[in-house]
Amino acid sequence: MSKTFAAVKGMNDLLPPQIEIWQRIEGIARKLFGRYGFSEVRTPIVEDTALFVRSVGEVTDIVGKEMYTFIDKGDRSISMRPEGTAPAARAYIENGVANTEPLTRWFYMGPMFRYERMKTGRYRQFYQLGAEAYGALDPAQDVEVISLCHEFFKQIGVPDVVLHLNSLGDGSTRPAYLELLKQHFLPFLEVMSPEAKLAYEKNTMRLLDSKEAALQEAIASAPAILDSIDEGSKQHFADVQRLLIKLGIPFELDRRLVRGLDYYTRTTFEFIYEPKSGENALGTAGTVCGGGRYDRLVHELGGPEKPAVGFAMGLDRLVLLVEKLKGIERAAPTLFIGTFDGPERDDAIALVMKLRNEGFDVDFDPRNGKLPKQKERASKVNAAWFAAYGVNEHTARTLKIDNMRLAPGAPKETVEVALDALPAWLNSKSKTPS
RNA sequence: GCGGCUUUAGCUCAACUGGUUAGAGCGCAGGACUGUGACUCCUGAGGUUACCGGUUCGAUCCCGGUAAGCCGCCCCA
Numbered sequence: 001m002s003k004t005f006a007a008v009k010g011m012n013d014l015l016p017p018q019i020e021i022w023q024r025i026e027g028i029a030r031k032l033f034g035r036y037g038f039s040e041v042r043t044p045i046v047e048d049t050a051l052f053v054r055s056v057g058e059v060t061d062i063v064g065k066e067m068y069t070f071i072d073k074g075d076r077s078i079s080m081r082p083e084g085t086a087p088a089a090r091a092y093i094e095n096g097v098a099n100t101e102p103l104t105r106w107f108y109m110g111p112m113f114r115y116e117r118m119k120t121g122r123y124r125q126f127y128q129l130g131a132e133a134y135g136a137l138d139p140a141q142d143v144e145v146i147s148l149c150h151e152f153f154k155q156i157g158v159p160d161v162v163l164h165l166n167s168l169g170d171g172s173t174r175p176a177y178l179e180l181l182k183q184h185f186l187p188f189l190e191v192m193s194p195e196a197k198l199a200y201e202k203n204t205m206r207l208l209d210s211k212e213a214a215l216q217e218a219i220a221s222a223p224a225i226l227d228s229i230d231e232g233s234k235q236h237f238a239d240v241q242r243l244l245i246k247l248g249i250p251f252e253l254d255r256r257l258v259r260g261l262d263y264y265t266r267t268t269f270e271f272i273y274e275p276k277s278g279e280n281a282l283g284t285a286g287t288v289c290g291g292g293r294y295d296r297l298v299h300e301l302g303g304p305e306k307p308a309v310g311f312a313m314g315l316d317r318l319v320l321l322v323e324k325l326k327g328i329e330r331a332a333p334t335l336f337i338g339t340f341d342g343p344e345r346d347d348a349i350a351l352v353m354k355l356r357n358e359g360f361d362v363d364f365d366p367r368n369g370k371l372p373k374q375k376e377r378a379s380k381v382n383a384a385w386f387a388a389y390g391v392n393e394h395t396a397r398t399l400k401i402d403n404m405r406l407a408p409g410a411p412k413e414t415v416e417v418a419l420d421a422l423p424a425w426l427n428s429k430s431k432t433p434s
Numbered sequence: 435g436c437g438g439c440u441u442u443a444g445c446u447c448a449a450c451u452g453g454u455u456a457g458a459g460c461g462c463a464g465g466a467c468u469g470u471g472a473c474u475c476c477u478g479a480g481g482u483u484a485c486c487g488g489u490u491c492g493a494u495c496c497c498g499g500u501a502a503g504c505c506g507c508c509c510c511a
Contacts (some may be wrong), residue, residue: 120505122511126511195435259510289511372467380471385469387470
């Protein structure tokens with residue numbers, strides 16, 4: 001016996017029937033994002049390590065300890081992308097897109113890689129769907145992007161996703177605010193865990209979304225960044241809220257929402273799954289989408305001064321929710337054709353292929369076998385209709401087609417359709433899957 | 435990275451305080467019914483009890499290690 005292999009920890013096979021959920025979600029995304037004016041881009045899985053160090057931030061966990069980094073044969077430091085914003089920005093700059101159009105709206109979907117401790121909905125190879133809008137400073141751009149997320153959750157059928165909103169300001173007032181925060185948390189240094197102390201030193205704002213029990217009181221009384229941001233950002237944020245209300249998109253102001261990546265400025269938001277009743281299938285990993293404005297990133301990466309807003313959604317979590325909430329809707333053939341031994345079998349097979357090539361969902365059992373078995377198979381794949389094709393049908397040029405979606409015990413329903421009339425008949429049936 | 439829990443058939447789970455052919459339901463395969471599914475009945479296949487080691491006359495059960503999965507922290511989508 002030779003050794004059997006298992007997928008690398010944290011990386012999963014996506015197989016039928018679950019894959020159908022992925023395809024459905026991705027299909028909805030392509031249509032909806034397209035309608036919002038966003039075009040798809042695909043960037044490489046790996047990038048120069050320095051790209052992520054510069055954009056995501058050297059002290060973040062993502063860059064500090066979670067990247068899959070290696071030296072390639074040309075002695076370059078390469079990293080598998082841990083997120084999609086930096087690669088998109090790199091592509092935007094490298095291809096000089098800003099020179100060809102003043103406003104650019106992109107979306108991407110694909111695998112990202114982070115070496116993390118696994119949990120439900122959190123894997124080392126995970127899938128993100130993200131959007132980036134470059135070139136508009138106007139609050140309308142923030143709101144367009146948020147509206148896109150909002151509508152997307154609606155269309156894929158995931159309710160109870162709550163929009164949390166905050167603003168981090170344009171950065172000019174941040175040093176002063178950080179000083180204020182440090183003052184505030186100073187008396188609590190003794191009760192902090194080592195991790196929290198580290199955060200205090202390196203990334204003080206992160207303390208605001210810590211779940212440490214000893215810090216909850218300190219967090220509740222901490223100064224809000226919203227109170228110390230610059231006037232321009234305040235006005236911007238007010239406009240964003242006004243527009244959201246106009247669009248009927250509910251939101252909650254969340255002063256603790258700071259987000260981890262260094263590049264965020266002004267508006268930041270998260271969509272968090274918060275079911276009103278019952279268990280939360282995602283536990284504490286309820287953030288299903290995170291995003292915001294990053295007006296300086298493009299310039300900091302060597303590009304032109306271009307403001308930008310974007311977000312990234314974790315598809316793994318959404319698939320989990322859709323599966324739990326709606327189950328899996330399998331694609332099913334409209335018509336299943338049973339075959340027999342004998343010369344007419346070739347004609348039956350030819351008929352199946354012809355109908356398929358004309359655009360109909362028609363299936364058969366390539367193993368042939370007994371007719372009851374074939375009909376059982378038709379039932380298993382949830383075919384809507386079943387017809388045998390043998391010598392009788394071949395000479396009569398007519399199929400007797402049984403309805404396979406009757407309630408158990410209901411009287412049989414059989415229709416006779418001439419072979420020539422099959423395409424027309426299928427056309428009338430193909431849009432009625434129970 | 436830290437703390438805790440878990441792992442038995444393809445799936446969901448059993449097996450008294452360690453006791454010798456590890457069971458069930460679902461699913462899968464075949465038959466009852468050689469040209470018509472579902473319901474019913476019968477039959478069958480499928481397990482080194484995650485892996486490695488220890489204690490014991492004897493381990494699915496107790497102990498240790500490893501791996502994978504789950505919960506919380508951390509982090510984040």
